[in-house]
Amino acid sequence: MGNQLALTHYLATFIEGLVRAGVEDVVISPGSRSTPIAILMEEHPTIKTWMNIDERSAAFFALGIAKASRKPVALLCTSGTAAANYFPAIVEATHSRVPLIVLTADRPHELRDVGAPQAINQIELYGKYSKWFVEMALPESTTNILHYAYSVATRAVSTSLSSPAGVVHLNFPLREPLLPNLEELQWNLIGIEKAVYSHAKQSLPEELVPLIQEIQDKKKGIIICGPHDQEAFPDAVVSLAEVLGYPVIADPLSQVRSGTHSKECIIDCYDTILKSTKMFQAMKPEVIIRFGAMPVSKLLMQFISQSDVSHQFIIDQDEGWRDPTFTGTHFVHMNEIDFCHQVSKMVEAVPQARESEYLNKWKVANEVVKPILRSKLTDFHFEGDVVRHLVNLLDEDMSLFIGNSMPIRDIDTFFFAQDRRIRLFANRGANGIDGIISTALGISTRVKRVILLVGDLTFYHDLNGLLASKMHSLPITVVLVNNNGGGIFSFLPQAKEEKNFEQLFGTPVDLDYEKVVSMYDGQFSRVSSWGEFEEAVSISFNSKQLSVIEVPTTDRSQNVLLHRQLWDQAVQQLDGLQEI
Structure with missing residues (x-):
């Protein structure tokens, strides 16, 4: 009973420190060793908990919340490879300067390196991608240890926000029993307030x-x-x-x-x-x-x-x-x-x-x-037109999340200056295609409406992320540009290597995404004209569920030619200018 009470007081004090320092959201993945932290997070009167079963998706979901809110978000998982699955999002958060506080439960010291199940070396697991690592003390309820737990929590928030913002990793070795004593649960046991400040230089040198x-x-x-x-x-x-x-x-x-x-x-x-x-x-x-x-x-x-x-x-x-x-x-x-x-x-x-x-x-x-970039092309294979038509449909204060590879480059070319306030997001820290759906859904928890513009391989890469939309009733519009492969490689020198190009770079997967969307209780539309596209997108804005609009543009080589046709026309006009 004494160990259970110490566990409860120690973890409750730590969680209270996070909250008082400004943490509002925690993304939790299920597991046994993290049980007491998860239950106490759920019991806290103000913190918002989000369950996300897949740890890789969970980490990118937390990244999205932190991007949209500009506040640190906590992540919680059990021991073992669960923690390793956070790594791609941690890399992105570090390079994008997004504050995340990663809480990993762990086996106690006596169960390490002895063949115990679900035990890996979690000490400084994320290496230099973590700004600060702490191997937390084993739970006690002494006054000094409670002050320690509170102090580490507030310092973790401050460190995650300090320039440059990034990732803090706290590893919690926990012994059984793993159930907290909710009857004796109290918040702010140590009875103190602690202010956390972050600042940047404000004077010109x-x-x-x-x-x-x-x-x-x-x-x-x-x-x-x-x-x-x-x-x-x-x-x-x-x-x-x-x-x-x-x-x-x-x-x-x-x-x-x-x-x-x-x-x-x-x-x-x-x-x-x-x-x-x-x-x-x-x-x-x-x-x-x-x-x-x-x-x-x-x-x-x-x-x-x-x-x-x-x-x-x-x-x-x-x-x-x-x-x-x-x-x-x-x-x-x-x-x-x-x-x-x-x-x-x-x-x-x-x-x-x-x-x-x-x-x-x-x-x-x-x-x-x-x-010239606005001029009409009648060919439905032109992916630049997806951006041109989509942008015209966006309402004030909507948010557009852009996948990497071709979508972000088409946005760079065809998203023009305008008076409507449209907030644009992308994971450009490490420029990867993993976790894009999950990040966009995380952003959707804090903004008016998110539209995700994404290619088919990027969509495939994070299909598990769609579960968050179903579990948490998060409506989102996904514009899926399906050219059945890696369209960006058609713009690169390796496109000339025709013998091996499709096998190594084109990588067609021939998937019917309608079945996947249906599995997650989403609405799916496959359009064949820009009129159908505009109608489907407009309808999706009022939907209360996941909406996926697929634009099939399977002729990747034709898409390249249409892009270059516009660019060549523009260059010809520019080269003819006399005043430049």
């Missing part, structure tokens, strides 16, 4: 001031906004661009392409513009100011790499080193919004007219390309 003054004389400057999700950032960066007279090269995941802020300086067709060798050479800047992760566009990365700039400022409040091109000259570790505001004030304080000839050249090129 003094040594940067003369450099900012120096770049005011540089007329050929660009601002590059990569994947970034920070409220009020779009307004701040647009204001900075307007006072500097610089174009904003806005990745779709920067959240800068949509919203009520000014779009006057925003360039959204840069990837197509840079396909013109003439433009690539003519538009090289003298100054680059860069925010966020590296952009989706490979051409834009090459443009950064090959631009011989005197100053490239990389602004990152999380103190990272996002510079795979090795061209950054100044790394500024401060809040991105504060940087925009402070530099804007400095520039405005100098009374001079901002010449915008360079900006106007970008705008002219953008205006030439956009109508």
Whole structure:
């Protein structure tokens, strides 16, 4: 009885510490060794528990909740390979800077390395992908140990949020009996409050001031906004661009392409513009100011790499080193919004007219390309049209989650700047195709409506994730682009290796996804025209369940030709411009 009471007090105190430090959600997978933590999580009056049977799906589901809420989410599983199945999502969370608190139950020390079942080495299981690892003390109810449990919990939350945000792993060795004593359950046994603070530098470094003054004389400057999700950032960066007279090269995941802020300086067709060798050479800047992760566009990365700039400022409040091109000259570790505001004030304080000839050249090129990218193609095999039709159907404040490979690249090309506020998500930390459905469903717990745009192989890769929609009544619209294989490889050099291409890269699976969707109580539509597509998508927005709209575009080679037809037309028009 004493051990059971100690177990209850110890774990309840730890859970209370998580909650008081700001944790609102925990995603639980079933298991025996984690029983007492799971039961006490369920008993807590304010914490929201989500059951997700498959640990890999559970981890990505938690990732989605954390992305949407911008708050740390706890994960709980039993011992053994259950914990190992978290690893792909932990890698993504680390690279995407998403706060997760991973709680793994474990065998007590006497049952390790002796052949006990479901016992693996869980000490620092995630290696460098965890910011902080703690092998928790065995449960006791002494005052010092209860303070220890509470302190570790609050520190775990703080550490997961501190720059850069990421993963904390706490491993709990637990002895039997594993049932808590609910009759003696009390919250906040130690009777203390503990505040947890996280902050980022807010002042412009003094040594940067003369450099900012120096770049005011540089007329050929660009601002590059990569994947970034920070409220009020779009307004701040647009204001900075307007006072500097610089174009904003806005990745779709920067959240800068949509919203009520000014779009006057925003360039959204840069990837197509840079396909013109003439433009690539003519538009090289003298100054680059860069925010966020590296952009989706490979051409834009090459443009950064090959631009011989005197100053490239990389602004990152999380103190990272996002510079795979090795061209950054100044790394500024401060809040991105504060940087925009402070530099804007400095520039405005100098009374001079901002010449915008360079900006106007970008705008002219953008205006030439956009109508071509919007032009109609009658062929139903063109996957770019999925984006063009889908975006027109989205309502204000909807969220679009984009799968990797071709969907994110088509979004980069065909999602244009607009006044509707559409929040865009993707797992671009490690750029993998695993866990996409689960992440999108996690996001759906916190936003108005999620539309998932995904390819067939990515959809197949996370079919287990669909169970969360059924278990928790989470409605979501899935637009499934089915080209029966890996469409992106058709754009790559290996497509020329016809002998082995389909076996090694095309990988057709010939699956009927309607049967899978039915198994999870979802609605399924297979469309054969854009009229049918628009109708099915519009109907799905009002559905209270999983809705999957499949767009069969099985001719992958034709899709490549149609993309290149638009790009070639755009390049021809750009190369004919006299003023560039």
